Amino acid sequence: MKKNKIQKTKWKAGNMVYPIPAAMVSCGDSERANIVTVGWTGTICTNPPMTYISLRPxxxxxxxxxxxxYFVINLTTKSLVRATDFCGVKSGRDIDKFQAMDLTVIRDEDTGCPMIGESPVSIVCKTKEIRELGSHHMFIADVMNVYIDEKYLDEKGKFHLNATDLIAYSHGSYLSLGEELGSFGYSICKTNKKDIKIQKGSKSFQANKIKDESTDNHKNRNKSQQKAKKKYKAESNTKKVETLKNTFSKKTVIRQKKKN
Incomplete structure (x- = not known):
């Protein structure tokens, strides 16, 4: 055990559990739809799947x-960061946030609750209990449905969530997720540190997509080049044949003149 050489300053009691999600929670009915940005949200049970959000009354x-x-927790990305902030500082009493931020309303098949089409993951929740804690009331909820963006599914049906450019909120700032440092359980793998290879599934997914597109483009270019070469070769052969014919005809005419 190391000797304590680290100095810390005692700070006032408060919520310093950062980073946290910057989730856009959509809600409403068939007549109106609203969005509120929340930071107090997360998982509270795996089985049955349960989550929560905390809101000021x-x-x-x-x-x-x-x-x-009902409500829907929509995960946010780099492309949604402005809308995420906007929906946290503007009130639905004064403005239609979906329209103001040019967001797509999609309805859950079972509840009709609005979702954000541009979000890579939308989690449909049913309120089970409301706990009045103080400044915030906690909505404890069961997860009913989860919707995901199909473009992040690979050929084997695996969903690459970390390829969606998720963002987080920390101490007043919105941040993008950084470099992947390890996968679950890597610290107890029976290999040397030098041999540990971080599984970058999401990055590989993106790289493979780019690689596939590049390969397809390369193949298409090769096909075009081959067609052009064949066409050029055919034209060249045609010209050669015509040249030979003309040359042969000229020689024949000259020979006939000599005979005459």
């Missing part, structure tokens, strides 16, 4: 969710 979405009993 003053938020416009609070009564919408309390009345309908």
């Amino acid at each position: 003053s938020r416009f979405s609070y009564d919408l969710i309390k009345t309908s009993g």
Whole structure:
């Protein structure tokens, strides 16, 4: 055990569990749809799958969710960062956030609850209990359905979530996820540190897509080049034949003149 040479300053008590998700929670009914950005959300049980969000009662979405009993947690990406911030500072009482941010409304097949089409993952939730904790009330919910963007599925049906450019929120700032440092359980693998290879499935998925596209483009270029070569060769052969014919005809005419 190392001797304690690290100095720390005692800080005021508060929530410093960062980074956290910057989730866009959609809610409403068939007549209206709203979005509220939340940081207090996460998994609370694996089986059965359960999650939660915590909201201030003053938020416009609070009564919408309390009345309908449903909400959708939409994961956010780099391309959604502006909309994520906007939906956290603007109120649905004053503006249609879907329209303002040019977002697509998709409805859950079972509940009709609105989802954000541009989100790579949308988690449909049914409120099970509301706990009044203090400044925030916690909506404890069962996960009913999960919708994912099909373009991140590979040929084997594996979903590459880390290829979606997810973002997080930390101490007042939105951040993109950085380099993958390891996979679950890698620390106890029976290999030397030098031999440990980080499984970069999502990056490989992206690289393979780019590689496949490049390969296809290369193949198409090769086909075009081969066709052009064949065409050029055919034209060249035709010209050679015509040249030989003309030469042969000229020689024949000269010979006939000499005979005459």
